[in-house]
Amino acid sequence: MTPTLRTMSLDDYDALIDLLRRTPGVTFRDADSREATGRYLARNPDLSFLAYCEGALAGCVMSGHDGRRGYLQHLAVLPAFRRRGIANALVDRCLSELERLGIQKCHIDVLRGNPSGAAYWESQGWQLRTDIHRYSLTRHGGADA
Numbered sequence: 549m550t551p552t553l554r555t556m557s558l559d560d561y562d563a564l565i566d567l568l569r570r571t572p573g574v575t576f577r578d579a580d581s582r583e584a585t586g587r588y589l590a591r592n593p594d595l596s597f598l599a600y601c602e603g604a605l606a607g608c609v610m611s612g613h614d615g616r617r618g619y620l621q622h623l624a625v626l627p628a629f630r631r632r633g634i635a636n637a638l639v640d641r642c643l644s645e646l647e648r649l650g651i652q653k654c655h656i657d658v659l660r661g662n663p664s665g666a667a668y669w670e671s672q673g674w675q676l677r678t679d680i681h682r683y684s685l686t687r688h689g690g691a692d693a
């Protein structure tokens with residue numbers, strides 16, 4: 549079944565959060581607040597998408613770039629809609645839109661506690677980086693920044 553993809557806007561925020569909360573394995577941060585999500589969507593217009601199947605919200609993905617590299621986040625498909633190609637359709641749309649903007653290479657962070665998510669990316673040819681460590685610093689805010 550081919551899902552219908554729709555560009556995400558801030559009006560979709562409540563539906564997005566509800567979908568993510570119903571997806572086991574997804575974690576939330578302060579960066580997922582309505583305000584931060586609005587900022588992200590404004591900085592990265594038309595690069596985040598919702599997938600619908602038979603009118604029902606089935607999946608989502610957010611993407612953006614820094615001018616050099618693309619970044620995907622919050623790829624999630626509700627369990628009832630899995631293995632129908634929805635994740636692939638969402639990711640492909642992001643990569644196509646990013647490529648249109650000149651971004652050829654994308655990164656995705658996958659929590660070590662999410663082997664099933666990792667298996668998905670690997671199955672689609674994404675390369676596990678063993679040559680870099682990611683360092684993070686939180687200047688303000690708590691552990692959930």
Ligand SMILES: CC(C)(COP(=O)(O)OP(=O)(O)OC[C@H]1O[C@@H](n2cnc3c(N)ncnc32)[C@H](O)[C@@H]1OP(=O)(O)O)[C@@H](O)C(=O)NCCC(=O)NCCS
Binds near residue numbers: 630
């Ligand atoms: C990972 C996830 C997004 C996949 O969504 P999906 O819509 O079922 O994926 P697709 O149907 O597009 O899968 C396409 C192909 O990817 C592979 N694949 C999909 N899920 C996989 C998994 N969990 N493990 C290994 N390979 C997987 C298969 O080859 C599949 O093709 P097939 O069904 O013909 O065998 C979904 O399982 C999910 O939401 N998981 C929880 C959230 C998550 O982990 N997100 C990614 C974290 S960064």
